[in-house]
Amino acid sequence: MNNIQIDNNKKILIIDTTTYMYRAFYALPSLTNNQGNPSGVIYGVINMLYKLLHKYNTYHIICVFDAPYKNFRHHLFKNYKKNRKSIPENLKKQIPHLQQIITFIGIPIFMIPFVEADDVIGTLSHKIAKQGYSVLISTNDKDMLQLITKKIKIIHTNNNNIIGISEVKKKYGISPIHIIDLLSLMGDSADNIPGVPKIGEKTALILLKHFQSLENIYNNIENIKHIPIHGANKIFNIIKTNKNIAFLSKKLATIKKDVLLNVNIKKNINLPFQKKELIRLFHYYNFDIWKKKIENNAWLPTKT
Known part of the structure; x- marks a missing residue:
């Protein structure tokens, strides 16, 4: 896809969601719902997304996940990411419902087989910025700093500091x-x-x-x-x-900026907010406060 068109002329937030998942997995206690199903990662990631939605008062968020496949870097260097442990089973179980909830909120998900999330983020940020839009990438990966331009900045996941060109040069x-x-x-x-x-x-x-x-x-x-x-x-x-x-x-x-993305972002940047489905899943996971917010139409930020 060569031309990405976005209806809104404000900022786009791109989330390195895999980073969010691991942060939630290790930072939060092992939460479960009433049926004993794990829910800590779901709660942690959705809570962080909720805060971003309201802090930046935007609906324009894209979540990027790593696909569970090897990519070209593994073929270049067999020891690439060799030190990484396998994804914990308790975390893996939560991913499908986490992705469902994200989609029901109206946030599009990008996860491309055999393509690393970094390269998806690099391509998305580059093409969106090329069209004149401001991009914020939420991540804590040092290698993402290479993507920073006048139009692209990083929100550090751990401290929420915004990093631009001058911050990189200063450090x-x-x-x-x-x-x-x-x-x-x-x-x-x-x-x-x-x-x-x-x-x-x-x-x-x-x-x-x-x-x-x-x-x-x-x-x-x-x-x-x-x-x-x-x-x-x-x-x-x-x-x-x-x-x-x-x-x-x-x-x-080197993060790639030329991944073939077979998705029309103009049509998918704002997915429908599925209130009934969210209420159902928040009830299932005993997220009662969020369930009430949705029932009272207070979960999404006010449009400006």
């Missing part, structure tokens, strides 16, 4: 796009991206402040010996002998 001293190069050098333990051995964040940032990108580092590799850094010759040798792993890491760290 790292580099532009958001070069977060890819940073991860290429230092690696990313969360996704098991190897990076260059013995090159940590501090050294990687010094190199990038001098050379800007991984490509420029290798195009000017002899100059590493002359930068004011302790052990410059040793760093030169490490960088020189690990070119392949550095560029493999860059491929792994």
